[in-house]
Amino acid sequence: MSIIIFLIVGIIAGFIARAVVPGRQNMGIVATLILGVVGSFVGGLILSFLPGGQPFPSFNPAGLIGSIIGAIVVLLIYIAVRRRSGRTV
Structure with a gap:
């Protein structure tokens, strides 16, 4: 699979995960991308x-x-x- 497709799937998975999970997540686009890529590995x-x-x-x-x-x-x-850890999300 191409790295570009992998990153696109990662960002889509990250955005959908953030939309589904209730509450506020203070994440930027890079953190969302990392979330999606790590989530892809966990899902696999x-x-x-x-x-x-x-x-x-x-x-x-x-x-x-x-x-x-x-x-x-x-x-x-x-x-x-x-x-x-005592931090608010």
């Missing part, structure tokens, strides 16, 4: 554990959904860690 890892899953499948709708789910998981963990 989650999908690889499903029956018939591949470790790094090619670009497809299931991969995009997995990226969004992974980005939501990463964002929820990020919020929990920031809240626990």
Whole structure:
């Protein structure tokens, strides 16, 4: 997969994750991109554990959904860690 496509999917997954998770997230465009890219890796890892899953499948709708789910998981963990450290989100 091209790096440009990977970054585009990452930014889309990051924006959707931020829209789905309630509350205010003080993140810029770069942090949202990083969230989406890390979420893509987490989503790919989650999908690889499903029956018939591949470790790094090619670009497809299931991969995009997995990226969004992974980005939501990463964002929820990020919020929990920031809240626990005493910072407001």
